[in-house]
Each structure stands twice: as C-alpha cells, then as structure tokens.
Amino acid sequence: MNRKLLVGLLLGVVLVLGFALVMPTAAQDRWDGADDLPVNPLECPAAEGAGEASPAEMSMPEYDGGQPTDAPDLAGQPIVLVDVPKLVGIGYFAATTLGQQQAAEELGNVTVTTDAPTEANIDDQIAVIDNYITQGVNGILFAANDPVAIAPVLTRALESGIHVVGYDANSEPAAREWFVNQAEFNGIAKAMIDSMVAEIGADGSFAIVTSTFTTPNQARWIAEMQAYQGKCYPELTWLETVEAQEDNVLSFNQATTLINKYGPDLDGIFGMTSVATPAAADAVAQAGLCAVDAVAGAAGSAEDAVAVVGLATPNAMKPYVTGDFAGCVKSVVLWNPIDLGYAAVYVLRAVVDGEFAPGDTSVMAGRLGELQVVNGSEVLLGPPFIYTAENIDGFDF
Amino acid sequence: MTTIRQMDEQNPGAKFRRFLLRQEIILFIILTIAIILLTLGSDKFLTVDNLLNQGRLLTEIALVALPMTFIIVTGGIDLSVGSIMGLCAILLGYMWNPSGPFQWPLELAVIFSLVVGTLCGVINGLIIVRIGVPPLITTLATLALYRGLAEGISQARSVRNYPESFYVLGQGTFLGVPTQLWVVLIFVLITAIVLSRTVFGRSLYAIGNNELGARFSGIPVGVYKIIIYGFSGFMSGMAAWIFVSRVTTTRSDMGSGLELDAIAAVVLGGTSIFGGSGSIIGTVIGFVLIQLLKNGLALAGVTTDGTIVVIGTVLIFAILINNYIQRRVSAGK
Numbered sequence: 001m002n003r004k005l006l007v008g009l010l011l012g013v014v015l016v017l018g019f020a021l022v023m024p025t026a027a028q029d030r031w032d033g034a035d036d037l038p039v040n041p042l043e044c045p046a047a048e049g050a051g052e053a054s055p056a057e058m059s060m061p062e063y064d065g066g067q068p069t070d071a072p073d074l075a076g077q078p079i080v081l082v083d084v085p086k087l088v089g090i091g092y093f094a095a096t097t098l099g100q101q102q103a104a105e106e107l108g109n110v111t112v113t114t115d116a117p118t119e120a121n122i123d124d125q126i127a128v129i130d131n132y133i134t135q136g137v138n139g140i141l142f143a144a145n146d147p148v149a150i151a152p153v154l155t156r157a158l159e160s161g162i163h164v165v166g167y168d169a170n171s172e173p174a175a176r177e178w179f180v181n182q183a184e185f186n187g188i189a190k191a192m193i194d195s196m197v198a199e200i201g202a203d204g205s206f207a208i209v210t211s212t213f214t215t216p217n218q219a220r221w222i223a224e225m226q227a228y229q230g231k232c233y234p235e236l237t238w239l240e241t242v243e244a245q246e247d248n249v250l251s252f253n254q255a256t257t258l259i260n261k262y263g264p265d266l267d268g269i270f271g272m273t274s275v276a277t278p279a280a281a282d283a284v285a286q287a288g289l290c291a292v293d294a295v296a297g298a299a300g301s302a303e304d305a306v307a308v309v310g311l312a313t314p315n316a317m318k319p320y321v322t323g324d325f326a327g328c329v330k331s332v333v334l335w336n337p338i339d340l341g342y343a344a345v346y347v348l349r350a351v352v353d354g355e356f357a358p359g360d361t362s363v364m365a366g367r368l369g370e371l372q373v374v375n376g377s378e379v380l381l382g383p384p385f386i387y388t389a390e391n392i393d394g395f396d397f
Numbered sequence: 398m399t400t401i402r403q404m405d406e407q408n409p410g411a412k413f414r415r416f417l418l419r420q421e422i423i424l425f426i427i428l429t430i431a432i433i434l435l436t437l438g439s440d441k442f443l444t445v446d447n448l449l450n451q452g453r454l455l456t457e458i459a460l461v462a463l464p465m466t467f468i469i470v471t472g473g474i475d476l477s478v479g480s481i482m483g484l485c486a487i488l489l490g491y492m493w494n495p496s497g498p499f500q501w502p503l504e505l506a507v508i509f510s511l512v513v514g515t516l517c518g519v520i521n522g523l524i525i526v527r528i529g530v531p532p533l534i535t536t537l538a539t540l541a542l543y544r545g546l547a548e549g550i551s552q553a554r555s556v557r558n559y560p561e562s563f564y565v566l567g568q569g570t571f572l573g574v575p576t577q578l579w580v581v582l583i584f585v586l587i588t589a590i591v592l593s594r595t596v597f598g599r600s601l602y603a604i605g606n607n608e609l610g611a612r613f614s615g616i617p618v619g620v621y622k623i624i625i626y627g628f629s630g631f632m633s634g635m636a637a638w639i640f641v642s643r644v645t646t647t648r649s650d651m652g653s654g655l656e657l658d659a660i661a662a663v664v665l666g667g668t669s670i671f672g673g674s675g676s677i678i679g680t681v682i683g684f685v686l687i688q689l690l691k692n693g694l695a696l697a698g699v700t701t702d703g704t705i706v707v708i709g710t711v712l713i714f715a716i717l718i719n720n721y722i723q724r725r726v727s728a729g730k
Contacts, residue, residue: 088700088701088702089702113700115695115700115701116701117701118701118702118705119654121653121654122644122648122650122651123457123640123644123651124701126454126644127454127691127692127695128695128701130450130454131692131695131696132695134441134444134446134447134450134692134696135439135441135695135696136441146555146644146646146648148555148557148644148645148646149644149645149646149648151645152568152643152644152645212648212649212650213548213552214554214555214648214649243548
C-alpha cells in the first residue's frame with residue numbers, strides 16, 4: 001500500500017514538474033492575438049511625424065457587420081436597451097455603465113439597464129443575453145468574453161429584430177451591427193511599450209500579467225506589443241506572460257511570483273487588465289521595489305526597481321501614482337471608459353433613428369463630436385490616453 | 398420493509414402519506430410552486446420557446462449531474478468534471494484543427510476526446526480505489542491537473558470554424574426539440590433505470606451505506622467505483638462535445654465551475670452528500686429547478702447578482718424543508 005502511494009505520488013510530481021518545465025518555454029513566440037489576424041505595428045518614435053496615416057485616410061474595407069431582421073421602426077421613440085458587459089462588480093465596467101447612463105439622460109428617450117454575470121464566464125454571459133432576447137428589448141450592448149462563443153446568441157438577437165452594438169471587446173463582425181473600438185490595438189501597444197521603455201530603457205526585461213491568453217482585447221494587444229517591440233526595441237527582453245483571469249488575488253500572486261522568480265532580472269511588469277495593473281503595482285510596492293519609495297524613504301535602489309505600466313482605471317492607480325506609494329507607477333495607459341459607454345449608447349440610438357447606416361464613415365456622438373468608422377464596421381473612440389502624476393487627479397472613476 | 402408493509406395493510410392512508418412525503422414528491426411540489434411564481438413574474442417565462450431554449454442551456458450541467466448522482470450515492474465526489482470537460486473540448490478542437498498538427502476527421506476527434514474523458518475518469522477511480530486517496534482530495538488534484546493539461550495543450554489557441562453539420566448537436570432541433578435535450582433524455586432514462594432497477598445500481602447504495610459490509614457481501618466495490626468515475630469522465634466528454642457545438646469554439650477555460658453547479662443540482666435533488674440515498678429523478682428536478690430559477694428571475698427583471706443570491710437561499714430552504722419532513726417521517730413511523 002505504502003509503496004503504491006509513493007509510486008503514485010512520485011508519478012504525480014514528475015508529471016506536474018514536466019509540465020511546469022515544458023509550458024513556459026512553449027508559451028513564448030505564439031502571440032497571434034488568438035484570432036490569426038495580421039499585426040500592424042505603428043511607426044517607431046524616431047520615425048514619427050514622417051506622415052503617419054490617420055485611420056480615416058486608410059483604405060476603408062467594406063461594411064462587414066450584421067443587420068437585424070425586421071427590426072421595428074422606433075426612430076425618435078423611447079427604446080429599452082440592455083447592457084451586458086463581461087462581468088459586473090469591477091470599476092471599469094462601472095465606468096462604462098456611468099457613461100451609458102449619462103448618454104441615456106442626455107438623449108431622454110433611452111433606458112439602459114446593465115446586467116451581467118459576476119464572473120467573466122462565457123456560458124453565463126450567453127445565458128444572460130439569451131434571457132433578454134426572450135424578455136424582448138430593443139437593443140443589446142455587449143462586451144464579449146469570447147468573440148466566437150458569443151456570436152450564435154447575438155445572431156439570434158439580430159434575427160429577433162434586436163439591434164446589437166458591441167463595445168470594449170468585439171464579437172465576430174457578422175453577429176453585431178457596430179463595434180465601438182476604444183482604441184486601436186496598435187495604438188495601445190505602442191503607448192504601452194513606449195511608456196515602459198521610458199522607464200526601463202530599450203534593453204530592459206519585462207513580464208506581462210494578463211487575463212487569459214484568449215481574451216480578445218488582451219490577446220490582440222499582446223500580439224501588437226510583440227510586433228511593435230520587435231520592430232522598434234529588439235533589445236527588450238520578454239521574460240514571461242502569465243494568466244490571472246480578472247481576479248485581484250490571483251493577479252497579485254502572479255505578480256509576486258514573477259518578482260520572486262526573476263529577481264533583479266525583472267525590470268518591468270505590464271498589467272493588461274484593470275484588475276492586473278493595480279495588483280501588480282501593489283505587489284511591487286509590498287516587495288519594496290518601487291523606483292521612488294515615498295513611504296520609507298529607504299529601499300528601492302534604482303537597479304532592483306520594478307516599473308509597472310498598464311491598463312487601469314485612474315482611481316485604482318492613484319495610490320501608486322500620487323498617493324501613499326507615489327512614484328511606483330509613472331504611466332497608466334487607457335482610454336476613457338465613461339466616453340466608451342457613452343458612445344455605445346449614442347451609436348445604438350443613431351442606428352435605431354436611421355441616422356447611421358452601413359457605408360457611413362462617421363457618426364455624431366453627443367459631447368464626443370464626430371467619431372470615425374474604421375475597419376468596416378467599427379467606430380473609433382480616439383487615441384489612447386496616458387494618465388500620469390500630472391493629470392491623474394483630475395479624473396474620478 | 399416487512400414492518401412497513403404490514404403497517405400499510407393496516408392503514409392504507411399511511412402508504413399514501415408516505416408517498417406524498419417522499420423527497421422527490423416534495424421537490425416536485427417546490428418546483429411547481431417556483432414555476433407558478435415565475436410565471437406570475439413574467440409572461441415570457443411559461444412559453445414553449447423559452448422552456449425549450451432553457452433545455453439547451455442546462456444540458457451540460459444535466460449530463461454531468463447524472464453520473465455525479467451515482468458517485469455521491471456511493472459517498473464519493475468528483476470535482477474534476479469541469480476540468481475534464483475543458484480538456485475534452487480542447488482535445489476535440491486540437492485533434493481536428495485543419496491547420497493544426499493532427500488534422501484528424503471530426504468524427505475521430507470527437508471519439509478520441511470521449512475516450513480521453515473516460516480515461517481521465519478511470520484515472521480518478523484508480524487513484525481512489527488502488528491508492529486509497531479520498532475522492533475529495535483525488536479529484537481536487539485532478540481538477541488542477543486536467544485544467545493545466547487543457548491550458549498547456551491549447552497554448553491559448555481557440556479552434557473555430559467547424560463545419561455547419563457539427564452545429565446540429567448544439568444548436569439544431571430534432572422533432573422541434575433541441576437536439577441535445579434528446580441526448581439528456583436518453584441518459585436520464587438509462588441512468589434512472591440503472592440506479593433503481595439493476596444489481597449494479599442497488600450495489601452503489603450498499604457501498605454508500607456501508608462500504609465494508611458491501612465488500613463482505615461480495616460486491617466488487619473497487620471495480621464499481623472505477624466504472625462510475627469513468628462514466629463521469631465520459632459524460633464530461635459528452636458535455637464538452639455538446640458545448641463546443643453550441644458555442645462554436647474551444648477554450649481552455651470551458652467548464653470551469655461546472656462541478657459546483659452539478660453538485661448543487663444533485664444535493665438539491667435530495668441525494669445525501671454522505672452517500673447511501675438519492676435518485677436520478679431528484680437530480681433531474683434539481684437541475685431543472687436551478688435552471689428555471691436562473692431564467693425566470695432574469696425574465697422577471699432580477700439582475701444576475703440578485704439571482705444567485707435567490708438560488709443560494711432556495712437551495713438552503715429546499716434542503717431544510719426536506720430534512721425536516723424526512724425527520725418527521727422517520728420519527729412518526
């Protein structure tokens with residue numbers, strides 16, 4: 001009995017170790033954005049200003065979205081929308097919801113309710129949308145947990161005459177009419193890498209904490225980051241990319257593991273989600289590896305310091321930018337999620353009113369003015385925004 | 398049994414009363430009340446379209462909850478079902494993937510993933526029976542192991558663009574009813590008959606009540622356990638097949654949390670977590686009740702976070718009511 005137990009345990013240990021050793025090495029060099037689309041890195045900083053093409057000037061692909069079947073004509077009439085983000089209960093989607101409510105209030109004839117699973121789970125999200133189709137709404141706003149898995153249920157919504165507009169995380173184009181793109185992937189990738197290089201130099205080493213390898217936005221950004229880094233900063237060392245769902249504790253643990261694993265070799269951590277970035281900053285702060293340690297005045301020699309650059313909401317990052325751990329984080333890359341939710345409602349209203357149809361090149365979105373159409377059926381919110389110690393206190397979300 | 402039968406002969410009313418107080422009947426009454434309340438909550442709830450659509454959504458939990466009933470009846474548990482489902486889904490896509498390393502025909506890939514699923518279950522069974530590690534620990538370990546394998550094999554890649562014919566199982570209908578609901582129905586019938594009408598099924602109760610006694614009665618306890626864990630793995634594979642067909646893609650995080658939904662359905666269905674009692678009918682009522690609550694509350698305008706609170710409360714109350722009545726019954730006989 002005991003020998004069997006021993007053999008069993010040994011076998012288990014060998015198996016697990018085998019995987020632990022094989023997986024990270026296999027995990028490099030496969031950043032294809034999980035969607036097989038080509039990458040399109042922007043110009044390097046040195047070459048900038050040499051006539052960069054703005055999105056509108058680039059050749060415009062055909063409209064590739066879907067259209068609802070026999071949607072009732074509700075132009076100018078009150079409409080009821082449901083908003084299904086990836087999950088509820090996190091600051092980021094609270095901000096998009098706020099933007100939607102602002103738009104609804106301005107427009108006066110739109111009612112938006114936000115409802116989504118409490119975990120970013122594809123099956124739960126499908127069930128939520130399914131229920132709202134049955135309940136009967138005029139429009140659905142969504143942020144997909146998986147671009148393909150969500151497509152059948154969105155197609156069902158279109159077939160039921162419901163308008164469908166995505167924001168934040170896209171689905172397959174044919175399963176929705178429009179997608180409000182918060183920032184083009186290559187733009188974010190460039191902002192992230194440039195910010196990191198500004199802190200750790202063009203020959204530093206970095207690691208990434210992301211949600212999952214197949215989450216649409218994150219996977220795509222990482223692919224673009226790899227392309228842009230390869231093009232502009234070939235000397236940068238990409239140590240590892242780890243998954244942390246969109247989970248506070250897991251993100252903190254993953255970041256801490258990275259710090260312990262690579263020690264002084266680790267110069268910077270990218271947080272790819274609004275959960276991972278503050279968690280990574282917290283991990284760095286608790287390890288006493290902030291570049292400027294305002295707390296103790298001691299610790300954090302510049303050589304050991306770990307820089308954190310990432311996507312996050314300003315409120316979550318204020319402690320590390322201007323607060324107790326000021327200087328831990330110098331740049332937070334993001335768009336404005338309030339504007340994103342705001343724009344999504346305006347786009348859907350314009351579609352219902354017949355003011356925005358396939359083939360149009362721009363749409364009016366209230367206080368945001370005129371937004372450009374890119375990639376066939378996407379509405380571009382604008383260039384990414386970098387929050388720094390100088391401006392972050394002016395934002396509250 | 399003889400004494401109860403004698404009592405029945407003396408007092409025919411007692412037989413009816415005991416029938417009425419059977420766990421399944423009480424659950425059925427709770428289900429009926431829930432349906433009435435949910436129907437009052439939304440006029441979209443009690444429609445054929447909606448109910449059939451809900452059947453589609455509960456399939457994966459249902460398929461896994463059936464073998465879970467077997468396992469819990471023996472006093473065991475299988476926490477690895479969600480991870481096996483994830484692994485099977487990934488393998489199905491990985492083996493078939495026309496631009497991948499294997500490029501097998503889809504049918505072969507499906508069979509292969511079912512075989513692997515079964516094997517995963519058999520491995521659980523072997524560790525539990527041969528090495529003697531408790532089921533909770535074993536399957537907690539393989540939960541991590543199988544999920545890790547799924548993530549390692551998938552290498553973050555999802556496989557898409559299956560042929561249209563593949564979607565029939567997950568999205569099509571047969572005689573007006575969602576295809577996968579027929580699959581559930583067939584497995585419900587098979588498992589119900591096996592558990593209540595065969596020597597194998599009755600032996601599972603014996604194992605759950607007194608494993609040592611069952612062993613001394615000549616029941617091949619080890620073999621039976623390996624069979625049910627293997628069956629659980631197979632059904633997780635079935636769930637994976639149907640799920641991939643429904644959502645048209647494979648991801649390594651598929652099925653995460655499935656084990657908890659399945660166990661909730663089984664326990665709500667009156668199966669004792671300590672083993673020795675339970676039924677397939679109870680489990681069926683369990684997963685139907687949970688799914689209808691999720692759906693009906695959403696249609697009535699309750700948000701998702703509110704819904705899970707209600708479901709948790711209902712779970713506790715249903716179990717409390719059941720326990721209370723069962724205790725009254727056994728005390729009153």
